Amino acid sequence: MSDSWFVIVNPVAGKGNFNKIWNTIQQELTTQKIPFKYAQTTHTKHEIALVQNAINEGFKKIISVGGDGTLHHIINGIMSQKTIDSQEITVAVIPLGTGNDWIKTYNISKNIKEAISYIKQEKKIHQDIGYLELKNTSSYFFNVAGIGYDGYVVNKLNKLKRFGHIAYLLSGIAGLLLYKKTEFTIEVNNQIIETKCLMTLFGICKFSGGGMQLTDYKNSSNGLFDITIAKNFSLIDLLFNIKKLYNGKIVEHKKVETHLSNSLLITPKNTTDVPYIEADGELIGQGSVKVTMFKKAIKIVIPLKS
Secondary structure, eight states: OTTOEEEEEOGGGGTTOHHHHHHHHHHHHHHTTOOEEEEEOOSTTHHHHHHHHHHHTTOOEEEEEEOHHHHHHHHHHHHHOOSSOGGGOEEEEEEOSSOOOHHHHHTOOSSHHHHHHHHHHTOEEEEEEEEEEOSSOEEEESSEEEEEHHHHHHHHHHHHGGGTTHHHHHHHHHHHHHOOOEEEEEEETTEEEEEEESEEEEESSSOBTTTBOOSOOOOTTSSOEEEEEEOSOOHHHHHHTHHHHHHSGGGGSTTEEEEEESEEEEEEOOSSSOOEEEETTEEEEESOEEEEEEEEEEEEEOOTTO
16 A cells, blocks of 8 residues: 555546546556555545545545645645644645646646656655644644735635636735725734735745746745735736736835744634635634644655756
């Protein structure tokens, strides 16, 4: 069992052509002599139960076939199980779907053959994992999480998914036009920051929101969050800085403040229109959030050239 991989497959991530893609993946895994067993998800968050059952069966190597949402739930399944230390588990990704922000940090190819070749080579690093504690729920995350505008956009996106790919554009526009900036109290590095801001982000990896670089990324294994506080940004500010959202220069804007820390506490002052919290593009909840770090919590497979 120690040499075999357990593959968790999200059939919704295949852009309507899943069966053909999945057949190609199975053939390539066999061709590259990678032993595996697999299961397909049938409902939301099914990945959590599947990965925990696999770990209970003795699997320590997991492949995620899908997008960031699939990987998000797999990570939550791994981190919340008590069978073995999460640092003993290796996770690899064969990306499907349209999001896939996490793979950009490590230059993981969307080409199936190349992605599987990384699994064969099995170059691994330990990556940090974040943990969100809300009043009524909690969640682990592996990429970028935030509160405010980005949470608002993810919430709108969930309601607009029936419109397909244009939903991302529609939810972003809705956020720019309708989201009301919130007063936050942010406790970080023994500082108390009280500010009206568009959003506060806390990142482990580099990209989010479809390829945007909104944090001052340092390292995904240093045990520290790259924190961005985007203060009283206006619609005009965003429109004039669209390029900087994608090249990482937005952190240099005079209305942006950055920090490095292994924890923070964010409390919105609003009692109405309580802001949403998202992690890895998944809606987590609303309200106050405590953010803490698990340093080098999981092994991940990356390309040899990384």
